[in-house]
Amino acid sequence: MTDAFVGLLLALAALSLGLRTITALVPRLHPLARLIAAAIIGTAMTTATLRICNRYNVHDLGLGLLVSLAPVGIYDLVKWWFRWRGRRAV
Secondary structure (H helix, E strand, O other), X not given: OHHHHHHHHHHHXXXXXXXXXXXXXXXXXXXXXXXXXXXXXXXXXXXXXXXXXXXXXXXXXXXXHHHOOHHHHHHHHHHHHHHHOOOOOO
């Protein structure tokens, strides 16, 4: 149960990192393509961060930093949803 919860938090952190990165790099992109690219980029960034933290034996630091981004991931996902539906972003 806790592994699934931590996985969900890491997925939200990856989406947050990916959505913010793809918005900075390519501002005009189809929303679904933006979400797919964000998931790929965010997963790569999250994996790289966790591997670096594992290499230096600071597991808790890397996990804590990424999990702290999870609430921002929820906000970014809701903002993406409203933009995809053509409504004004929150």
